[in-house]
Amino acid sequence: MDTIAIIGAGLAGTECTRSYRDSGGTADLILIDPRPERCELPPLSKTLFARELSHTPLPTPEATLMSTGATHIAPGHITLAGGSEQQHRRIDASRIVIATGLRARRPQTPLPGGPVHTIRTAADAAAIRRAAKTNTDIGILGSGYLALEAARSAADAGHQVTVYLRGDQPLAAAHHPAISRALMDRHAAAGVRFVLDADPSDYAAHALWIAAIGAAPVLPELPADWDRDGAGRLRVDAGLHVCAGGTTVPNVWAIGDLAHPATGPMAAWGAQESEAAAASQGAWLGAQLATAETAAETAWIDVPWHWSFQGPERVFTAGRVTGTDTPIVSGDEQSGRFQVLHFIDGVLCGAETLNQPPAHNAARKILALPPASRPTTSDAAGGVLDLRAWVRRLRS
Ligand SMILES: Cc1cc2nc3c(=O)[nH]c(=O)nc-3n(C[C@H](O)[C@H](O)[C@H](O)COP(=O)(O)OP(=O)(O)OC[C@H]3O[C@@H](n4cnc5c(N)ncnc54)[C@H](O)[C@@H]3O)c2cc1C
CATH class of the missing domain: 3.30.390.30 (FAD/NAD-linked reductase, C-terminal dimerisation domain)
Structure with missing residues (x-):
């Protein structure tokens, strides 16, 4: 029996499933994800404080969808979470794709004032919206895309927004200073207040905090010799196979935010954490899995790109x-x-x-x-x- 288990039904896992079927794949597909609402993540931060939160469901896959989490992965089988240790369930799978994504990091020290929220899921966005009343004083910790998207959405909705930056401009790791400066000026003109070179002594008490300070991989228990990068992502080869000691682990792949291409033509880019890369890797791997008998060994390759709408x-x-x-x-x-x-x-x-x-x-x-x-x-x-x-x- 040819069974493919795809662990994580976010963007990369869903695209992999779709592409596998579209490419004529006929194996049993099991798509595993405990998240009750499968939706696109990018609209959540763009419309965080808009009149309506934009909620775009991910397509329903042509696969058996199991609403539970994987707790353990090894070549040839996975274990699914159950209510108790005895109820944990083993599933045999000839091929395994890991697409479990990231989870938001939380600040290590308490922040003064109201509750601290992060944004990774539809439930996170809904909780932030419930916590924000009219003209709420919101503190945002972070210098990246999510921080600016949330800040501008809040300012445009009439909230008071203060963004605490680590350096003297946002997006310093991703953009030329001309772009970072232009964005900061335009958001400031729309009412966002920036505190530059902020450290905890600068933090004022805010009614609501949003921490947008990065994310870390979400991974079930894995064989200890599988290669990880410094952030804990799985290192993959040119064909997106998981590696152990620099050698390909047969029939196990990782895609999306938690995959770090470490060899091959895309190694120079490393982990991308973008919608485009997750969709592209999922689509490419799905087609590869469907045509594995005939396809020559090839490498995932695509022009990396990223988008962000900030107001x-x-x-x-x-x-x-x-x-x-x-x-x-x-x-x-x-x-x-x-x-x-x-x-x-x-x-x-x-x-x-x-x-x-x-x-x-x-x-x-x-x-x-x-x-x-x-x-x-x-x-x-x-x-x-x-x-x-x-x-x-x-x-x-
Ligand atoms: C708020 C927000 C806004 C964003 N905006 C942009 C943007 O504007 N532009 C852009 O390029 N990118 C953006 N991104 C990034 C983009 O959404 C991600 O790169 C993309 O969703 C990654 O897809 P993924 O499938 O790897 O991970 P995810 O979409 O996170 O999916 C991972 C799935 O795995 C599931 N899972 C976790 N653990 C387990 C387990 N043990 N067992 C089974 N399933 C499990 C999770 O429930 C989840 O559904 C944004 C991200 C966020 C959070």
């Missing part, structure tokens, strides 16, 4: 945008619509765009091309490079 601000990245040798700001920073183009050895390798979705889409198309077909630093000389025109030229 009306649309910020995207495509390709490599950190650690590059030549970032060039293109367009008018003051207008709030510009790009930062990144080059390595003179060739375009990434693009950050603020409020220019069509330019982002063009960048993704260009970055999928071989380096010889991409713009160079001389094409961006003078600070203006029209990515959409570049794509049009390629077509003609």
